[in-house]
Amino acid sequence: MRLWLLFAVLTRATAGTYFVTVAGLGGEPEYEQRFASLAKEIDGLLKQSAGALRIDTLSGPSATKARITETLQSVSRAASRQDSLVLMLIGHGTFDGVEYKFNLPGPDLSASELAGLLDAFPGPQLVVNMTSASGGSLAALKKPGRAVIMATKSGTERNATVFARYWAEALRDPSTDTDKNEIITALEAYRYAVAKTVAFYERAKRLATEHAQLEDTGSGEAVREPSPENGQGALAARFGLLRIGKAQLAANTPEKRKLLERKEQLEQQIAQLKYQKAAMASEQYRKQLSGLLVELAQVQAEIDK
Template structure:
C-alpha cells in the first residue's frame, strides 16, 4: 500500500565503499549490486538506478551523482540512497570510507540538503559508526536509517546483508502485498541482526535506528507479479479499485480502538473479502498475461 503519485519518479543511488579486506570488498560489492538490481522494480527505468562500486565509488563520483540528481528530481519524486561499507567517526564528523578521499558526513548532509524540499528521501547508511549521521541528516521529508545507534559502534555491520535480503526475498513483506516498504525492510533487517547476535551468544555491536516519518509509505522493492505488467490497462483498473477498498480499510482501521473485538472483525470481514475477490481477478489477469507473454 504505497502512495506515490503515478507520475512521480523514483531514483536510487547505491554505493559500495572500501572493503579493506578482499572478503569485505566482495561482500559489499555483491550486496550493492543485488540491492541496485532489486531497486529497479520500484524505479521502473533502469536508468534511474545508479550503482557506484569498487574504484568507481569515489567521493567525487558520489558528489557528482547526487548533484546531478538534485537538478533532476522534482517535488513529489523520490530519492533512495544506500551506502554500504565501512564508516568511522572521530568524535566530530562521520567519514564514509571510499577510494581516495573519504566522504564526510557534513558533505553528505550538504549534498542531500540541495534537493528540492518536497523530494521524499530515504537515506540508508549501513556502515559502521553510521549512527553518528542520524541526527545531522534529520530533516522533513527524509527518512534516515543507520546501521548503528551512534558513532561509537565501530565494528563491521551485518545490517546491509539483511537489507539486501529484505529487498530480494519475500521474507520482509509482512503484509504480503507484494511490496516491501522501507519500514518493513528495516524491521526485518533490525530483527535479523539482533537474532543473529543472540544465536551467536555474542554481545550485539550494532543497533540500527530509523529516524523520520513515512517509512511505511516508501516502497523499496516490488516482488513477483507486482513488479510485472504495470502497463496493462485492465490491471490498472483492478488495482485502482483495489486502492479504493484499501482506503476504506484504512478508514476502518482508524476506528478500531472504538469498537469491540467482535464488532471490529465483523466490520473487517466484508472489506477483506472484497479485497480477496479483487485479488482473484488480478491474479487471473496476470496469469492470462503470463500465458500470452503480454505487455509489461
C-alpha cells in the same frame, strides 16, 4: 495517517526513483570483497525490478568522494519534485564525537558534506547508512522529507555491521513484502533487516554490537521500532524500493476502474477500522473486519478475472 500513506503509494506511479548505492573502503580484502558484492547484488535486484529512473552503483576504486559528489549532483539536476532518491551506503564509518565520516578511497565523505549534496535533490529522500558508527550521521542528515535508516544507534557502535547483508537479503526475499501488495518498501525492508540482524546475534550467542534505527520526520529522534504511536515510519513506508510479482501490471482498463475504486475504498475502510480496534468490542471488530475483507476479496477476484 494510513489513508495518506495509501494515497502517497498510489500517486507514486507518476514519479520515479533514483537509486545510488556506494560500497566504501573495506580496508581489508575480505571487507572490500564483501562490500562490493553486496552493492553488486543490490544493483542487480534493482535492475531486475525495472522500476527505477536511474541506478548508480559505485564500488572499489570508483567509490570516491568526487564520484559520489558528481553522481548526486547529476541526479539532483535531473530529478523533479515528484521524484525520489534512495541512497544506500555500505562499508565502514567513523565518528569522532562530532562528525561522522563515510570511509572511501581517498578523502572520506562527512555526514555534513553528504547532507549538503542531498539538500540539492528536490524530492523526498531515503538514506540507508549501513556502515559502522552510522548512528553518528543522523545529526547532520536529519531533515523533513528525508528518511534516514542507520545500522547503529550511535556513532559509538564502531564494529563492522551485518545489517547490510540483511538489507540486501530483504530486497531479494519476497517475504519482506509483509502487506502483500507486491511492493517492498523501505519500512518493510528495514523491519526485515532488523529482525534478521537480531537473530544473527542471538544465534551466534554474541552481544549485539549494532542496533539499527530509523528516523523520517526530521526530528532527529530515531527509533528502533517505527510505529504510528511514535510517529516514525510514515515516510519510509512511502519508499517503494522494488516491485515484485504483478503489481505493476495492475489492471487499468476502463471497465475495471469502478472495481479499482471500490477496492481502494474498502482498503481505506479496513485501515480506518484497524485504527479503531482498541476502542471496539472484539466481536464487533471481528464482524466488521470480516465483512470488509470478504468484500475486498470478492472485488479483487473480479479484478483478477
